[in-house]
Amino acid sequence: MYRKKYDLVRAEKVEWLAKSIFTEFPEEITGLKFYLLDCGCIYYQRVFSDGTLDPRVAVYRDAGYGTCDICMLKAVHWRQMVNDVVVVYNIKLEIAIQRHQ
Numbered sequence: 001m002y003r004k005k006y007d008l009v010r011a012e013k014v015e016w017l018a019k020s021i022f023t024e025f026p027e028e029i030t031g032l033k034f035y036l037l038d039c040g041c042i043y044y045q046r047v048f049s050d051g052t053l054d055p056r057v058a059v060y061r062d063a064g065y066g067t068c069d070i071c072m073l074k075a076v077h078w079r080q081m082v083n084d085v086v087v088v089y090n091i092k093l094e095i096a097i098q099r100h101q
């Protein structure tokens with residue numbers, strides 16, 4: 001039960017984060033690859049239109065939590081703490097409406 005609720009909160013956070021990044025860079029990015037870590041931090045890379053990944057990895061963390069003692073101390077490489085990987089694509093829907101007069 002707890003696990004389910006936790007996953008839902010994370011899914012909403014990923015969705016919100018994806019939307020705000022797509023809004024910020026509407027042309028250059030096709031998708032976003034999110035890495036959800038055990039410590040609660042979210043790492044992400046942008047996916048360009050040719051399918052390549054941005055070599056720069058960004059970190060998202062709730063401002064209220066301060067800095068992360070777990071992954072930011074770099075005792076363990078963050079990739080070893082990845083719990084889930086989620087890829088979100090920026091798909092623009094085009095709807096054609098045919099009017100009958």
Ligand SMILES: [Zn+2]
Pocket residue numbers: 037039040041068069070071072
């Ligand atoms: Zn962390």
